[in-house]
Amino acid sequence: MSKPFDMETFLAGVLTGSHATRQRHLRQAKTIQAEISERWNRDTPWGWKRKHVAWFLNYRLSQHSEATRYYYLLTVRLLAYRLEKSWSFNL
Template identity: 60%
Template sequence: MSKPFDMALFLSGVLSGSKVTQQRHLRQGRAMQAAIQQRWQRDNPWTWRLKHVRWFLTQHLQDHSGATRYYYRLTALLIWKRLGNDREMLIGRSTSHR
């Protein structure tokens, strides 16, 4: 029997800010993990792909307020950073500023 994935341990290296902010990121990270697990049976961020995170941000949160979606996007960026992925890939902006 395997142990459940520890989101707090996973995010510990990239969390900063106040204790309240850190707790919000952990709570939201766990909510993302639960939703992606339920939909795709992917139990931890190491197995997630871009489509999973984008689905969560666009489809799963579609009926939530803009503020809620914004704060989940910040948490998603932290998770993406922890995975060592390019931030621009997740948010879909060009790195070129011409």
């Protein structure tokens, strides 16, 4: 029996800034994880590919404001940094 993936532990080493900023990144990372898990059955960021994250940014956030998309992009950059990936996205 496996434990559910803990996003907070995953991002602990790369989260910086104020408490509110860290909480926002965690909340958004959990949202990204849930959406990718539901759509692609990829439960952990280790199984994600660039196309999964691009799908989230382009389709799941398409109805959100520019500011919301920007903040999610910052979280995605943090996830990519933690995964040691060189992903880049344009909004």
